[in-house]
Amino acid sequence: MNHKNAIIIALNDELSEIKDLAESLDYKIFKTFIQNRQTPDVNSYIGSGKVEEIKNFIEDSEKKINLIIVDGELKPSQWFNLEKKIGIDVFDRIRLILGIFEERADKKEAKLQVKLAQLQYERPYVRELIHRARAGEHPGFMAGGEYQVDDYYEMIKKQMKKVKEQLNNIRNQREVRRRHRHVVGFYLVSLAGYTNAGKSSLLNLLSNEKVKVEGRLFSTLSTTTRKISKKSVPILLTDTVGFIKNLPAYIIDAFHSTLEEIEVADVVLLVVDISEKEENIIKKLKISLDELIELGVSSPIIITLNKTDLVPIKDLHPKVEYIKNQGYLENKKVVAVSVKNNKNIEELLKLIYESLPQLVRFKIKLPINKESQSFISWIYEKANVLDISYSDYVILKIDCNVSLSSKIIAKCKDLNGNQIIE
Ligand SMILES: Nc1nc2c(ncn2[C@@H]2O[C@H](COP(=O)(O)OP(=O)(O)OP(=O)(O)O)[C@@H](O)[C@H]2O)c(=O)[nH]1
Numbered sequence: 001m002n003h004k005n006a007i008i009i010a011l012n013d014e015l016s017e018i019k020d021l022a023e024s025l026d027y028k029i030f031k032t033f034i035q036n037r038q039t040p041d042v043n044s045y046i047g048s049g050k051v052e053e054i055k056n057f058i059e060d061s062e063k064k065i066n067l068i069i070v071d072g073e074l075k076p077s078q079w080f081n082l083e084k085k086i087g088i089d090v091f092d093r094i095r096l097i098l099g100i101f102e103e104r105a106d107k108k109e110a111k112l113q114v115k116l117a118q119l120q121y122e123r124p125y126v127r128e129l130i131h132r133a134r135a136g137e138h139p140g141f142m143a144g145g146e147y148q149v150d151d152y153y154e155m156i157k158k159q160m161k162k163v164k165e166q167l168n169n170i171r172n173q174r175e176v177r178r179r180h181r182h183v184v185g186f187y188l189v190s191l192a193g194y195t196n197a198g199k200s201s202l203l204n205l206l207s208n209e210k211v212k213v214e215g216r217l218f219s220t221l222s223t224t225t226r227k228i229s230k231k232s233v234p235i236l237l238t239d240t241v242g243f244i245k246n247l248p249a250y251i252i253d254a255f256h257s258t259l260e261e262i263e264v265a266d267v268v269l270l271v272v273d274i275s276e277k278e279e280n281i282i283k284k285l286k287i288s289l290d291e292l293i294e295l296g297v298s299s300p301i302i303i304t305l306n307k308t309d310l311v312p313i314k315d316l317h318p319k320v321e322y323i324k325n326q327g328y329l330e331n332k333k334v335v336a337v338s339v340k341n342n343k344n345i346e347e348l349l350k351l352i353y354e355s356l357p358q359l360v361r362f363k364i365k366l367p368i369n370k371e372s373q374s375f376i377s378w379i380y381e382k383a384n385v386l387d388i389s390y391s392d393y394v395i396l397k398i399d400c401n402v403s404l405s406s407k408i409i410a411k412c413k414d415l416n417g418n419q420i421i422e
Pocket residue numbers: 193194195196197198199200201202212213214215216217218219220221241242243306307308309310337338339340341
């Protein structure tokens with residue numbers, strides 16, 4: 001296979017995430033250059049000696065190197081200097097992430113969201129290029145600088161405004177749909193969590209759906225909402241874009257309408273990959289929880305530790321306890337599951353039902369006859385039947401939302417049954 005080759009530049013040796021990001025865009029990491037330092041070099045992110053070393057390496061390399069990836073955020077001037085000195089394309093981490101987003105964006109809304117984030121990202125870079133072109137350092141850019149800085153700025157600003165308007169329209173439509181669903185009695189449950197934790201896999205399992213699931217980062221950019229098909233309480237489950245560390249606020253803002261699904265949910269499932277090293281789990285958990293706070297989530301959050309199949313059995317319990325005891329998870333329910341092996345999913349569903357707001361629990365008594373039988377099957381479809389027993393009557397113990405409970409009780413009376421008040 002003909003991979004594109006990339007070189008990574010980093011200031012420390014924690015490289016697994018930047019490698020995953022690069023591979024998600026089909027780059028093969030040909031070599032990494034690490035310069036251990038606290039803060040980046042002002043001019044070129046890494047010192048000029050290191051820049052020279054990389055330049056020589058690329059010149060001597062038999063394989064073509066297509067891209068330099070910097071594991072961090074570049075200032076426009078640093079980017080300009082690096083690219084100029086080394087002579088091939090340089091991406092920083094954010095540009096790489098935006099590249100992945102661009103490739104994955106399938107629906108109109110996602111495309112617009114990515115476009116908005118890209119415009120924001122590019123603005124200071126464009127300014128830098130214009131500045132350099134004027135200073136005669138970058139001739140050829142924008143055909144001799146026929147645009148003035150202000151004109152170009154206006155253009156980007158106009159484009160951003162247009163994209164924002166289009167996004168607002170889509171958002172309004174979504175709002176209308178969402179309200180409709182709440183009115184017809186659906187509960188809204190949202191999946192949230194770090195990229196690659198298994199959110200889409202869980203959606204697929206609970207709803208028999210086939211949303212794209214991949215070992216690559218950011219497989220999901222658009223939301224998908226599906227009815228949970230396992231139980232009879234009507235729940236709509238929504239998949240969302242994954243979180244990642246150090247994402248600038250403007251990118252999160254661009255995805256605001258998508259993330260709103262998390263904000264308005266009755267219950268949020270925060271999916272966490274428990275197969276990773278403990279310190280990484282804690283880091284990602286913290287980033288995700290901060291993000292939920294940032295989004296203003298006030299609903300119950302269920303910490304769903306996924307991929308238990310990858311953890312040796314003897315380590316699982318201590319690992320779960322370790323995570324629980326970090327102090328971030330007070331008042332939160334925690335459940336460990338394996339979506340792959342369908343393990344403990346019933347327990348997760350139980351926690352979801354327990355966490356739903358205004359769930360009314362009540363008992364009814366019905367005479368045993370044909371009409372009751374079909375009514376009971378109807379109840380099984382719409383509500384969560386906790387218990388059913390037969391004696392001279394049928395007695396049902398039911399969980400459901402307020403509006404459905406009054407319907408059931410009314411119909412029960414029509415059939416000469418009644419509610420049992422204990
Ligand atoms: N071993 C194991 N792998 C899992 C499990 N659940 C999901 N995966 C794998 O983890 C990877 C990521 O799964 P996704 O469902 O795409 O994760 P996601 O959270 O939707 O990721 P993004 O959409 O990128 O944010 C895929 O390769 C899945 O097959 C599990 O329970 N066990």
